[in-house]
Amino acid sequence: xxxxxxxxxxxxxxxxxxxxxxxxxxxxxxxxxxxxxxxxxxxxxxxxxxxxxxxxxxxxxxxxxxxxxxxxxxxxxxxxxxxxxxxxxxxxxxxxxxxxxxxxxxxxxxxxxxxxxxxxxxxxxxxxxxxxxxxxxxxxxxxxxxxxxxxxxxxxxxxxxxxxxxxxxxxxxxxxxxxxxxxxxxxxxxxxxxxxxxxxxxxxxxxxxxxxxxxxxxxxxxxxxxxxxxxxxxxxxxxxxxxxxxxxxxxxxxxxxxxxxxxxxxxxxxxxxxxxxxxx
Numbered sequence: 001x002x003x004x005x006x007x008x009x010x011x012x013x014x015x016x017x018x019x020x021x022x023x024x025x026x027x028x029x030x031x032x033x034x035x036x037x038x039x040x041x042x043x044x045x046x047x048x049x050x051x052x053x054x055x056x057x058x059x060x061x062x063x064x065x066x067x068x069x070x071x072x073x074x075x076x077x078x079x080x081x082x083x084x085x086x087x088x089x090x091x092x093x094x095x096x097x098x099x100x101x102x103x104x105x106x107x108x109x110x111x112x113x114x115x116x117x118x119x120x121x122x123x124x125x126x127x128x129x130x131x132x133x134x135x136x137x138x139x140x141x142x143x144x145x146x147x148x149x150x151x152x153x154x155x156x157x158x159x160x161x162x163x164x165x166x167x168x169x170x171x172x173x174x175x176x177x178x179x180x181x182x183x184x185x186x187x188x189x190x191x192x193x194x195x196x197x198x199x200x201x202x203x204x205x206x207x208x209x210x211x212x213x214x215x216x217x218x219x220x221x222x223x224x225x226x227x228x229x230x231x232x233x234x235x236x237x238x239x240x241x242x243x244x245x246x247x248x249x250x251x252x253x254x255x256x257x258x259x260x261x262x263x264x265x266x267x268x269x270x271x272x273x274x275x276x277x278x279x280x
Contacts, residue, residue: 051080124224137219161240182268
């Protein structure tokens with residue numbers, strides 16, 4: 001149980017602010033327009049953050065990443081290659097994202113506010129010092145809750161528009177299970193329970209996971225959008241609440257999680273030749 005609690009904790013920190021869902025496809029968009037949209041929205045930077053989260057993979061399995069030496073860095077570069085992941089995302093979205101939804105979302109993100117939001121989100125995604133970012137987010141959120149409760153409510157509304165809690169929980173659980181099952185199948189770990197039992201254990205962690213995701217999302221939002229006015233944050237929340245934007249966000253984040261799970265499965269397969277088996 002202690003190992004599984006560690007797995008849940010690591011997964012929360014790696015993926016707490018991402019979402020997943022299913023969207024209806026409609027008429028598929030042109031791939032060139034999809035690629036342009038992904039560039040405008042900074043989708044590649046979001047995928048790069050998946051590569052950064054790979055540092056948590058050995059810890060999920062109870063293995064010290066330092067035991068791999070330079071081999072681990074090489075493995076991460078190869079498996080989590082941003083160009084490869086971006087092509088995966090483009091291929092999936094071209095088949096599932098409708099032209100109507102693409103045009104709606106592209107219109108918002110091409111605006112001055114949309115581009116400034118993308119710049120701020122990219123910078124937040126790629127901040128090297130996660131501890132400093134977390135400390136700053138906590139301090140900013142505490143100040144906002146104390147002197148401007150309306151601002152705190154706007155940040156909560158922004159996160160609710162993104163369905164942070166429920167969808168993140170489902171996605172985190174699925175990524176964990178696929179990674180653990182792939183690692184067990186590759187002989188990297190000896191999993192001492194069947195998949196249904198593993199799912200039940202992870203479901204038992206949901207209350208703690210939900211609280212962590214909610215708090216982390218608020219702190220991250222407080223940090224990321226600190227330079228934006230209350231009116232701008234409200235405008236962003238309203239944009240995200242639009243049904244068409246909900247479709248786009250749900251689909252793009254579902255793609256992110258599919259890519260993440262796929263790449264973690266690839267890591268599990270490659271680890272088999274790098275590390276002796278571990279018990280979980």
